Amino acid sequence: MNRSSIILPILVIAGVLAISSVFIVDEREKVLVLQFGQVKAVKEDPGLGFKIPLIQEVVRYDGRILSLPTQPLEVTPLDDRRLVVDAFARWQITDLTAFREAVGAGGIEAGQVRLDRIINAAIREVLGTVPSQRVLSEDRTGLMNQIRDIAKREAAALGVDVIDVRLTRTDLPEQNLAATYARMRAEREREAADEIARGGEAAQRVRASADRTVVELVSQARKEAEVVRGEADAKRNAIYADAFGRDPEFFAFTRSLTSYERALKGGNSSIVMQPDSQFFDYLRSDQPPVAPAPPTLP
Structure with a gap:
């Protein structure tokens, strides 16, 4: 048998074993080296790592911050109104050994x-101690921080750090929406009626x-109008009396003319007089006679 035919397979086997003993850790990963299921080494820094071929195995885990949308669950707040809650958590593996021991090969x-399960239990614990109005309000930061702190404490045993928990949806169950909307509508209608x-x-x-003010103003205006009218009538009568005292005949004459004017205002009225009436005598004479009496209408 040729010596080279023996060395070549040995070199190939040695090369394969050497290659299989080296592994690369990506910067986004964390790696466990297991031997018969037991943790022998933890590799968290990126670069090359070594293991015993055929005896040890490498298990890789994502070292980045991961997201976890929880399943919708119903909670009962302090006022016994059921709510449907969705949450969103961000978490990261911090202890590979504890995580491996907690979840096994899963x-x-x-x-x-x-x-x-841990986050759902924390949600039920926190939201069960507050009224539904606070859960449905826009400011839920305090509640989410309480849920995060409880989940962080419980998840520490898994080798996991819960970085944040956010409530993405807090609604009433579908079967309660119609009744709730009807009650809200009735309340708004009652407030509107009030x-x-x-x-x-x-x-x-x-x-x-306003009506009382109008009555008072009208009454005051009428009172003032009556006073003004009375004063005006008094001045008018004084003027008439003064004029009558200065020339009684002329005053009687003007009063007669005024009477004629008022009598002829209708437009279709007529006056029948005799030619020798005092009125015509007044027009023909240079000296005014006694003022004629106002005519009588036929």
């Missing part, structure tokens, strides 16, 4: 199942006050 998937009633009452008060 890896990341098994860890997510365990973590989902506002309308208060507005009507206020309008009635304003209307009554």
Whole structure:
């Protein structure tokens, strides 16, 4: 047998064993070296690593921050109103050995199942101590921080760090939405009816006050008008009396003309007089006679 024919297979086998004893750790990974299921080495820094071929194996885990959307669950807040809650968690493996011991060969998937249970329990614990109104409000930061702290404490045994927990949805169950909307509509309608009633009452008060003010103003205006009218009548009578005292005949004459004017305002009225009446005598004479009496209409 040729010596080279023996050395070549040995070199090939040695090369294969050498290659299989080297592994590369990516910067996004964390690696465990196991021997018969027992952890022998932990490699978290990127670079080359070594193991015993055929005896030891390499198990890789994602070293980045991972996300976990939890399954929707129903919770009962302090006021016994059921709510459907969805949450979103961000977590990272911090202790590979503890994580391996906790989840076994299940890896990341098994860890997510365990973590989902922990977060759901923390959600029920926190939301069960507050009223639903606080859960449904926009400011839920304090509640989410409490859930995160509880989940962080419970997940430490898994070798996991819970970085953040966010409530993505907090709604009423579908079967309760119609009843809730009907109750909200009834409350809003009652509030609207109260506002309308208060507005009507206020309008009635304003209307009554305005009516009273109008009556007072009209009464005051009429009073002042009567006073002005009386003063004007007094001045008019004084002027008439003064004019009558200065020339009684002319005053009687003007009063007669005024009487004629008023009598002929209709447009279709006529006056029948005799030619020798005092009125014509007044027009023909240079000296005014006694003022004629106002004519009588036929």
